[in-house]
Amino acid sequence: MTTYKKACYDLVVIGGGPAGLAAAIEAKKNGIHHILLLERDRELGGILQQCIHNGFGIHVFKKELTGPEYAENFIDELRDLGIEYKLDTMVLGVHENKTVEAVNPQEGLLSIQAKAVVLAMGCRERTRGALNIPGSRPAGIFTAGTAQRLVNIEGYMVGKKAVILGSGDIGLIMARRMTLEGAKVEAVVEMMPYPGGLNRNIVQCLDDFDIPLLLSHTVVNVYGRNRLEGVDIMKVDKDRQVIPGTQRRIECDTMLLSVGLIPENELSVDCGIKLDAVTQGPIVDNSMETSAEGVFACGNVVHVHDLVDFVTEESRRAGRSAVDYIQRKTTATGVKIKVVPGETVRYVVPQLVNLDGPDMDFEFFLRSRDVHDRASLVISLDGQKIKTIRKRYLVPGEMQHIKLKRKALPVCSGGSTLSISIV
Amino acid sequence: MYDITIIGGGVTGCFIARQLCRYDLEVVLIEKNYDVANETTKANSGIIHSGYDARPGTLKAKLNTLGNPMFDEICSELGVPLKRIGSLTIAKTNKEMGTLKKLYERGCTNGIPQLSLIDADVVRRIEPNIHHQVKGALLAETAGIVDPFCLTIALAENASDNGTEVKLETRIVGIDREKDGYLLTTDGGSIRSRYVISCAGVYAEEINDLLTPSHFKIAPRKGDYVVFDKKTGGLVNHVIFQCPSEKGKGVLVTPTVHGNLLVGPDSEVVKCKDDVSTTRSGLDEILATSAKSVEGIPVGMAITNFSGLRATPDTGDFIIEELKGHKGFINVAGIESPGLTASPAIADYVIEILKSSGLDLKTKADFNPIREPIAEFIELSDEEKSTLIKANPLYGRVICRCENITEGEIVDSIRRNVGARSVDGVKRRVRAGMGRCQGGFCAPRIIEILARELQKNACQILKDEKDSYILSGGI
Numbered sequence: 001m002t003t004y005k006k007a008c009y010d011l012v013v014i015g016g017g018p019a020g021l022a023a024a025i026e027a028k029k030n031g032i033h034h035i036l037l038l039e040r041d042r043e044l045g046g047i048l049q050q051c052i053h054n055g056f057g058i059h060v061f062k063k064e065l066t067g068p069e070y071a072e073n074f075i076d077e078l079r080d081l082g083i084e085y086k087l088d089t090m091v092l093g094v095h096e097n098k099t100v101e102a103v104n105p106q107e108g109l110l111s112i113q114a115k116a117v118v119l120a121m122g123c124r125e126r127t128r129g130a131l132n133i134p135g136s137r138p139a140g141i142f143t144a145g146t147a148q149r150l151v152n153i154e155g156y157m158v159g160k161k162a163v164i165l166g167s168g169d170i171g172l173i174m175a176r177r178m179t180l181e182g183a184k185v186e187a188v189v190e191m192m193p194y195p196g197g198l199n200r201n202i203v204q205c206l207d208d209f210d211i212p213l214l215l216s217h218t219v220v221n222v223y224g225r226n227r228l229e230g231v232d233i234m235k236v237d238k239d240r241q242v243i244p245g246t247q248r249r250i251e252c253d254t255m256l257l258s259v260g261l262i263p264e265n266e267l268s269v270d271c272g273i274k275l276d277a278v279t280q281g282p283i284v285d286n287s288m289e290t291s292a293e294g295v296f297a298c299g300n301v302v303h304v305h306d307l308v309d310f311v312t313e314e315s316r317r318a319g320r321s322a323v324d325y326i327q328r329k330t331t332a333t334g335v336k337i338k339v340v341p342g343e344t345v346r347y348v349v350p351q352l353v354n355l356d357g358p359d360m361d362f363e364f365f366l367r368s369r370d371v372h373d374r375a376s377l378v379i380s381l382d383g384q385k386i387k388t389i390r391k392r393y394l395v396p397g398e399m400q401h402i403k404l405k406r407k408a409l410p411v412c413s414g415g416s417t418l419s420i421s422i423v
Numbered sequence: 424m425y426d427i428t429i430i431g432g433g434v435t436g437c438f439i440a441r442q443l444c445r446y447d448l449e450v451v452l453i454e455k456n457y458d459v460a461n462e463t464t465k466a467n468s469g470i471i472h473s474g475y476d477a478r479p480g481t482l483k484a485k486l487n488t489l490g491n492p493m494f495d496e497i498c499s500e501l502g503v504p505l506k507r508i509g510s511l512t513i514a515k516t517n518k519e520m521g522t523l524k525k526l527y528e529r530g531c532t533n534g535i536p537q538l539s540l541i542d543a544d545v546v547r548r549i550e551p552n553i554h555h556q557v558k559g560a561l562l563a564e565t566a567g568i569v570d571p572f573c574l575t576i577a578l579a580e581n582a583s584d585n586g587t588e589v590k591l592e593t594r595i596v597g598i599d600r601e602k603d604g605y606l607l608t609t610d611g612g613s614i615r616s617r618y619v620i621s622c623a624g625v626y627a628e629e630i631n632d633l634l635t636p637s638h639f640k641i642a643p644r645k646g647d648y649v650v651f652d653k654k655t656g657g658l659v660n661h662v663i664f665q666c667p668s669e670k671g672k673g674v675l676v677t678p679t680v681h682g683n684l685l686v687g688p689d690s691e692v693v694k695c696k697d698d699v700s701t702t703r704s705g706l707d708e709i710l711a712t713s714a715k716s717v718e719g720i721p722v723g724m725a726i727t728n729f730s731g732l733r734a735t736p737d738t739g740d741f742i743i744e745e746l747k748g749h750k751g752f753i754n755v756a757g758i759e760s761p762g763l764t765a766s767p768a769i770a771d772y773v774i775e776i777l778k779s780s781g782l783d784l785k786t787k788a789d790f791n792p793i794r795e796p797i798a799e800f801i802e803l804s805d806e807e808k809s810t811l812i813k814a815n816p817l818y819g820r821v822i823c824r825c826e827n828i829t830e831g832e833i834v835d836s837i838r839r840n841v842g843a844r845s846v847d848g849v850k851r852r853v854r855a856g857m858g859r860c861q862g863g864f865c866a867p868r869i870i871e872i873l874a875r876e877l878q879k880n881a882c883q884i885l886k887d888e889k890d891s892y893i894l895s896g897g898i
Contacts, residue, residue, distance in 0.1 A: 004809075127861040137699075221703070226888050
């Protein structure tokens with residue numbers, strides 16, 4: 001009996017969100033035709049489909065689109081280009097030899113041999129359990145993204161009186177969305193002394209609706225037997241320790257959590273791909289190749305982005321690199337040097353650059369550890385300063401995107417290290 | 424008129440129902456909650472204790488010793504996973520080494536096989552992450568782990584398959600003696616029954632009080648637990664107990680039968696019998712205490728925490744007896760640890776009480792001890808997966824991404840006797856939503872499947888108990 005339905009493709013893309021769509025399209029445009037995209041949900045577009053607010057596409061399309069509109073541009077292009085895709089298809093394993101095992105109801109088990117693989121599985125939300133918040137376990141506690149799906153796609157409200165824990169972008173967007181649907185958002189509670197999301201979302205989603213943002217506060221207890229009845233919040237000090245005597249109860253039937261996103265790398269780990277301990281995504285070079293030859297990664301599976309536009313750009317790069325790899329049939333040769341986060345930088349992606357690759361410019365994404373007013377991003381090679389970029393304002397919630405010209409790099413060897421710091 | 428009414432759908436009540444369903448009797452099991460296994464049974468350590476710990480001569484000791492070896496057969500009949508991974512009770516001081524020796528001797532008195540005292544080198548070889556100060560351990564090879572709610576649901580299902588009536592959401596509000604039995608008044612009508620078996624957990628005293636003032640007290644004693652990501656389940660290979668002292672039994676660290684890591688419980692006598700909130704101090708205490716037995720407790724990899732109430736009797740032992748002066752009313756009360764382990768032996772013990780009270784037991788010809796387990800898609804071989812999807816394509820649709828649970832499994836869990844009716848009911852039966860994203864991705868899909876299967880509106884689908892609505896209305 002044939003257990004697996006077998007197939008061969010040049011490129012298999014795992015995930016049909018913005019990252020997977022852009023990578024597949026770019027690969028097709030660069031001359032690879034036999035491409036298969038696998039998506040576990042019932043439609044393409046990923047989380048963009050539930051992001052019905054605007055603000056997407058300012059960099060890529062030079063105009064503001066809603067999430068579904070942004071996705072539709074890519075979905076249309078994918079279909080126009082005749083790229084094959086399977087919906088409702090869950091990838092169960094990716095092997096180092098680039099076979100991808102998947103399953104769906106129509107075809108059963110699939111075993112697909114690819115010449116190259118692009119990982120674009122996105123990320124998941126941190127949960128209440130991960131924060132170990134004590135209290136009861138009633139209904140009415142949702143991650144912000146789950147609530148967003150229920151409201152915007154399924155068409156149901158999740159409650160009438162809400163507290164939002166964490167000021168990540170989805171939480172801020174949902175504060176506004178819940179308000180627009182008639183719910184009362186009592187507060188957004190953020191443990192850090194600064195918000196986690198983009199400044200524009202603080203203004204447009206909280207300030208414009210008079211929703212209080214309680215910085216340096218956290219939820220310390222949850223009440224309610226069956227449905228949430230309230231939460232206790234407390235003020236925290238600069239070391240994020242609760243300050244006694246500051247406890248107060250907020251009555252609410254709903255709590256949304258927007259306390260961080262975690263790249264979904266279970267498949268990558270099973271494939272033996274090395275992860276960055278900070279980003280929790282694969283370590284990649286400037287071609288977006290992971291530690292597994294011919295396996296590329298892009299989008300939120302690599303590191304959590306604020307703007308989908310940057311996901312698109314990064315994923316196009318992964319798509320082009322996969323084509324290069326397929327045509328070359330080997331990993332890129334050349335000297336690779338490490339890129340490391342320097343002072344008060346939380347992480348830098350990519351973590352490696354290939355000095356002998358085709359790139360004329362190196363692009364880096366990084367996040368600051370703290371809030372900085374008028375600071376400089378300093379790129380150094382082995383301790384030697386090679387470029388300084390002035391920034392008016394640096395916050396952890398806003399990812400920085402910087403470029404370095406290839407020719408600005410002095411001659412160096414494989415043992416060299418490029419570091420980016422904030423001073 | 425029923426022959427027997429069992430009050431309470433926890434592991435004790437369901438075990439008794441399952442063991443009674445082989446006889447030609449009219450049995451009804453009454454449970455006040457929305458699902459079986461939804462109080463003490465759902466929130467405990469899931470340990471099948473070897474039995475060295477209980478004081479010799481007690482019912483706890485006797486029924487633990489008898490209960491432990493019964494699990495292999497029953498779990499195989501019911502398709503419930505059981506892993507005999509063994510337990511290690513660790514000692515870090517000479518005084519504790521002395522305690523272990525006493526426990527070993529007590530184990531011998533209790534008739535526990537495969538017990539041995541092992542030195543530090545052996546402990547470290549079989550448990551590389553054990554705390555560096557550990558000097559030795561008591562190894563009990565017969566100890567094991569089960570999923571307590573999986574087991575209890577399977578017992579209720581098999582009992583129901585064999586004709587036992589299971590009445591959920593039914594609360595007993597009155598018990599009156601009648602000529603040939605008891606009249607039980609519930610919030611949904613009355614029931615007449617020749618025999619009544621009260622397995623009411625922390626409420627055993629209140630149930631007894633409905634008939635006559637209780638001669639025992641049940642104090643709820645709360646314990647918090649933390650569950651960690653499956654990535655961390657390999658931290659320990661055995662159930663790791665701390666050496667008991669005058670301060671208590673410490674906390675345990677164990678893999679769960681599904682491969683997670685579990686730590687807990689602390690012990691706090693509480694007043695409220697239905698408050699199972701965890702507390703900051705409780706969680707902090709178990710995390711700090713567990714770090715004394717195992718190195719590298721992965722605090723950052725927690726996926727959830729929960730709390731349960733032990734039904735602690737003031738008598739110090741299980742109370743399993745026909746109530747004096749009330750023929751046919753049997754209390755099964757104070758079933759705290761090792762209650763889960765003892766539960767199959769408790770059921771047999773209760774059947775003996777019923778016999779001596781004059782109940783005539785005739786074996787049913789068509790009793791079927793086998794309950795087909797719900798297929799665990801991801802654990803199957805490729806051939807089995809393929810065959811299953813061909814027969815039912817719903818097995819090809821993965822709904823819970825973290826645990827790889829398919830729609831086929833979820834639908835099966837709903838369509839069975841005593842099937843899932845809530846999101847948590849699905850979770851306890853097939854683990855959908857029990858993984859690292861805690862239902863973030865799959866909860867909307869599970870609500871949709873439940874609504875479709877139960878022919879309800881999505882807004883009527885509950886998280887767990889009555890009033891635990893998830894959706895507040897349409898947009």
